[in-house]
Amino acid sequence: MTRFAFTVEFDGRPFMGWQRQAHGPSVQQAIEDAIASVTSEAVAVHAAGRTDAGVHGIAMRAHADIAKEIAPFRLMEALNARLRPDPVAILACEAVADDWHARFSCTGRSYVYRIVNRRAPLTWENGLAWRVIQPLDAAAMHGAAQVLVGLHDFTTFRSVHCQSASPVKTLDRLSVEREGDRVSIHAAARSFLHHQVRSMVGCLAMVGMGRWSADDLRAALEARDRAALALNAPPDGLYFVRATYPGES
C-alpha cells in the first residue's frame, strides 16, 4: 500500500463541489472513478479543502492509498487519460509517508477571488470570475480588508451549514489588487470557515462600491451574526490556490 499525494487543477463549473454527492458530479468522484479505472481499487480521496459547487482549483492537494504497484508518474498519466473529458487534471503525483494527510497535515490554505469590474458581460470568463458592474475602489477595499486580518470570531462570515467546531480563526492575509478592470482578492489562513472567503469578498465589494466604510465592516465582524453579512459573493470567482505542509517550501 502506498500513499500518493496529488496536486489537482479543476474547473468547478460542471461539479456540485469537491465532495462526493448522491445527486450530481463531484471532483472527488471523478478522481476516485479514475483511480478505480486504473487500479481496480475502490479508494477514498481526501483533499486539503472541500470546495463548494462552482469553485475552482488551481493546485488543490489530495491523497489516496493505493495497493497496486505503480510509479507516481505512470499513475498521473493514467489518471489524466481516464479523467477526460472532465475538466480535472493531475498536475503532480508523488509517493508520501503513510502519516501525510492532505487535510490534517495541511498548515496553510490560500485562495484567490477574481472580479472583472466592468459593465459588459463576460465571454470566456463566464463562470470563472464575478462581474461587478459598479466601479470598485480597490485601495479602499484593501484598507478595509485589514480589519479582518488576525484572530477573530468570524461568525458573520460563516455559512449556517458550517461544521467547524469554532468560528474563531486567524486570517493571515487578505489583500486586494487591481490591474486594469481586474480586481483580485488574496486570502490566506491555516483554515477557513464554510463560505468565509465568499462572505468576506461580498462585504469588501460593498466597501469598493462606497456603500460600506471600513467601520461598517468592523461592525459586521463584531456583530458575530450572520444577519450582519452584506452579501455572499458567487462561487464563480473563487479559486483554491495552494495548500502548504510542514517541510515543503
Added chain:
Amino acid sequence: MTRFAFTVEFDGRPFMGWQRQAHGPSVQQAIEDAIASVTSEAVAVHAAGRTDAGVHGIAMRAHADIAKEIAPFRLMEALNARLRPDPVAILACEAVADDWHARFSCTGRSYVYRIVNRRAPLTWENGLAWRVIQPLDAAAMHGAAQVLVGLHDFTTFRSVHCQSASPVKTLDRLSVEREGDRVSIHAAARSFLHHQVRSMVGCLAMVGMGRWSADDLRAALEARDRAALALNAPPDGLYFVRATYPGES
C-alpha cells in the same frame, strides 16, 4: 446615419471565425443580428481583422453605420443584452467620423499567443491556450524570434488561402515571455498575412523544443516556401489583442 465604432471581446470556441459564413455561426453574424434586433436595420459590420475559427478577441475593433438615433451607451447596453448567450461582449461603443474605418484606418494590430507548457491536460483553459508537453526554452524562442522582426517576404508563414496582395510585410515585434508554465508570444505589425502568427508560433515552438535553431528558422523564412513551415500552431491560443488608429493613444 451615424458610424459607430465598437470594441469587442469574444470567445472564439463556438464560432467559425469572425467573418459571416453560410455553414456556421460567426462573430460578425452575432453582432449584425444583435444590431438588427435593436434597430431593425440590416447593417454590415467591418472589423480590424478577420480571425479564424477558434481564435479569440480581447479588444477587436469594428464599425457599423446605423440610421436609428441612439446614444452610444444605450446601443452598447442593448447589444450586450441581445448578444446573450453568445460569448461576445461589446466593451465600448462610440460615434466616429464617417471616414473612420475599422479595417482601412487601422495602422497597427497586435496579437498574443498563449501556451501552457506542461504535461497535464487543460481544464478551464481548454480551447483557450495551446498545451505543449515538451519543455520549451522561452529564451531561445525569444532570441530566434528576432530573425523574423523587420521587413521580410513571409511566404513561408502564409496560408495558401491568403488573399493579401503581397507576402512582404514588416513585423514590428515578436517577443516571447515565460511566467511559470505559461509562455506568451506577443506579435505586432501594421498587418498580418493569413495564418502568419500561428505559423510563426509553430516554428518558435520547434525552437523551444530544441528541434530547430535560429538558423533553421532563418532558412525557413528565406525559403519563401510554405513547405518549409515546421508547424502551424492551433487557433486555441491566439487572441487578437489591439488595433491602433491615428489620433488614438
